[in-house]
Amino acid sequence: MAKQYEFVPYLLNARERQLTRAGQLIHLQPKAFDVLLYLLEHAGNLVGKQEVLDAVWKDRFVTENSLTVCIRQIRIALEDNVDAPQYIETIPVSGYRFIAEVTSLDSDAVTAAKEQEAVSRGQGRSVTSIRLMIVVTLIAALVLALAYFTYDEFATQPAQDELLVQASKSVEEAVEIERWERSIAVLPFVNMSEDPGNEYFSDGLSEEILNLLARIPKLKVIGRTSSFAFKDKNEDLRMIGQTLGVETLLEGSVRKSGDRVRITAQLIDVSNGAQMWSESYDRTMTDIFAVQDDVAAAIIDALQIHVSANPTRGRPTENxxxxxxxxxxxxxxxxxxxxxxxxxxxxxxxxxxxxxxxxxxxxxxxxxxxxxxxxxxxxxxxxxxxxxxxxxxxxxxxxxxxxxxxxPDPYMRLRTIEAFERAARERPDDPRILEGFTFLLTEFGYLQEAVTYAERYVELDPLSELANYHWPLTLYAVGRTKDAVAALEFANQSDWDPHFVRRAIEGVNLVENRDETAIAHLESWLKQHDYPDPTWFRELVTGARDPATGQAYLDRRIPEIVAAMAEVDEFDWHNGLTSLYLYFGYLDRYYELVLATEPVDTTWHPAGAHLWRSAIFRRLGSTAHPKYLEFAELMGIIHIWDQRGPPDFCEKVGGEWVCE
Known part of the structure; x- marks a missing residue:
């Protein structure tokens, strides 16, 4: 028989699948709820990690990271402290124990008693009415809670614990829930105005409509970078759809003259090139936001997508x-x-x-x-x-x-990742959010989560250079080397600037002994940007390869190379070339140079990119190095682990973090 479990001040109703505190509903993702329920059913007993995985995920294969994510969510929901737990105790290596006192109640009896009490009071309400009132009350409470958060977050600088309550759901579950049913790409609308200078308006309107459609649940909307890759190219629409992996395309034109705008749009079925919908709008500039709403509503109707309410653009300005x-x-x-x-x-x-x-x-x-x-x-x-x-x-x-x-405050990195979690929950298909969150998850060591977000990012923006950089790097970080090297093909053909992501791609090539690929790519870039004597990188790689003399060679040559750069580039190149010590395994010198930059946790610092690289290339021993934890603490990352949960490669033993 279904049970309710009371552990003051919380109540878990197994039948209704609800967790409440003092009558207020607390949100938990389905798998996190199942884990908490299993712990309550075995309260006071040690339950092994594999035991929980078998009970909750049954025949589905998942890693221990999925369980770790759920435990973290539960702790946040219960405001439990991993170092001084009131509810969930971690038994290193073995598993978990629910340590609070738990009272098991018969939920059917409790519900019946409440309903009988309502009847005996002569309130004249049916059980259905009572339940409806409860639902309405809960919804109202959630609305008030959201309003309070909005005000408190930015008007009163909330306490750290209040921020933690807002931490978001498991990425794995979010992606499961948010899989798409239909798909579309918005191609850049053609500027039909007499003035070529109005092209900004046609491009901008296309992107506005794209962003609005991306808010429709169950609709996969390809990101701007990939959609706009076909601008001014007379490609077959079916080929474009197949390249982008979508079933429909939205294309159109804009003619702007003074305050008047004529917009024509049509929806195309990629499978046969047939027109599914088309419309023309003659409006003034003051009506331009309403046109975007009309187009989104028409797309929803044409694709037969069921939504509770159509997304609207709103009026961001009256000017x-x-x-x-x-x-x-x-x-x-x-x-x-x-x-x-x-x-x-x-x-x-x-x-x-x-x-x-x-x-x-x-x-x-x-x-x-x-x-x-x-x-x-x-x-x-x-x-x-x-x-x-x-x-x-x-x-x-x-x-x-x-x-x-x-x-700038001591918890800026913790608050940043929490803000991205909220953003990813509200806008799971925004490539800008996916990119930022993927980077942070990798930097802070949550590598399995990073892979999930990186995969979604590259699905939504398949031609984006940045998406196709993050994807192989996260795969490499979790040990999927074969997949990572295969995914490198796009990145190795790209001519994008060699900033920190680009250099990490070259790092994978170097660590996997693909020196010629790394050298050829960087030399090509140096030539394109008129750097003198691009052969220095080949000499640098050759010299660094000798384990006996490589570190000394880098010590001598890197300062010489940097000194030859333009003054504006010196810092950037020195920071980037320092990563070569990591790629060639000279870890003592690598951390010596990184720590010499005096990393701090309250301001922007280039050392963040090195922390990110250390996680990606942990197979080289970078995260097991004793200086890694010192580095992480200076950057405020250990505080994140204490609050959010352990990264994939670290564990707290006897109150101290141990990484491998």
Whole structure:
């Protein structure tokens, strides 16, 4: 018979699958609920990890990481401390024990007693009515809780424990729940205006519609990078659909003249090239947001997608000129013209000081351009503009992630990953969120989760260079070397700038003894960007390969190479070339150089990229190195493990972290 389990102040109802505290519903993902239920059923007893895996996942194969994620979720929901537990005790290596006092109740009897009490009071309500009132009350409580969080998060600087309650669900379960039923790619609309300068508007409108469609549950919407790869190319629509892995395409045209806009759109079935829907809209600029809503509603209807409510664009600004500047800034940002984007957004904000999305995009711009200005100044500007965006519109999830990335406090990295978890829960198909969260999960050691997000990222944006960098790197981090090397094909053919992700790709090539691939690619890039004498990288790799003299060779040559670079590039190249000590196994020197940069946990620091590399290349012994934990503590990562749960390769033994 179904049971209720009471462990003060919590009550778990197994039949209703609800966990409550003082009558307030606490959200748990299905698998986390099942794990908690199993622990309660065996309260006071040690339950082995494999025992729980067999009971909860049954015949499905999963790793212990899935159980670890669930335990972390339960601890967060119960506000339990891993170091001084009140509810769940971890028995190192063996498993877990539920240590609080548990009272088992007959849920049927409890429910019947409550219903009889209601009847005896003569309230005249049916059992169904009572249950309906309970549901309505719970919904109202959740709405109030959300409103409180929105205010408390940004108006009163919440306590750390309050932030932890917002931690999100398991990535594995999120992806299971959010698998798509239909798929679409939005191709860039053609500018049919007499003025070629209006192309920003057709591109911007296409991206606006794409972002709106991406909010439709069960609909896979290909990211902008991949969809816009076919701009100005007269390709067969069926070939485009097959390349992007979608069943439908949305294409159209825009003709803008003064304040008047004519938009034509059509939905194409990739399988046969047939038109599924088409419509033309003649509107003024003040109606442009309503057009986006109309297109989204028509797509939902044509694809027969069942939604509780159609997504709406809303009106981000009442100023058409400010909106035009916003779209121009987006085009500039997509073209990596960050200073132009900054100027356009600043002008848009001058015209409309309440334009929250303009502040949000400006915050992102400040995140990207610290190399062109003071890092401290960029961090300050990013924090300020994100805070303004949130104050104007608390629902801007990207602004929330930007704020926590830039707000200097001792828990900034913990709050950042929590903000990305919330964002991923609310916008699971946004490539920008997937990219950021994948990087953070890798950097902090949650590698299995990172693989899941990286896979979703590359599915949604299959032609994105960044997605196709993260995918092989996360595969490599979890030991799927064969898959990682196969996935490297796209990255090795790319001519993208060799920033920290690019250098990690070269690292995989070097560690796997694919020297010629790494050398050829970097030499090609150096030639394209007019660097003198691109042969130095071959000499560097050859010299570093000798285990007897390689470290001394790098000690001598790297400073010489960096000194020959333009002054503006010196720091970037020195930071990047330091990773060669890792790739060739000179770990003592690697950590000596990294720690010499004095990493801190309250400001942006280039050492973050080295922490990320250390996790990816842990097969070289980087995370087992004694200096790794010192490095992680300086960067505030150990605090994340204490609160969020252990990374894939570390365990707390006797109160101390041990990594392998």
């Amino acid at each position: 058409p000129e400010a909106y035009a500047l916003f779209l121009k800034a987006r085009v500039a940002a997509n073209a990596f013209d960050w200073r132009d984007a900054e100027a356009l957004l600043s002008k848009a904000i001058e015209l409309d000081p309440y334009f929250a999305e303009a502040y949000e995009m400006l915050s992102f711009v400040y995140w990207i351009i610290p190399g062109e200005t003071s890092v401290i100044e960029s961090q300050r500007l990013m924090s300020e503009t994100a805070a303004k965006a949130i104050a104007l519109d608390p629902d801007l999830v990207l602004a929330q992630t930007y704020y926590h990335q830039a707000n």
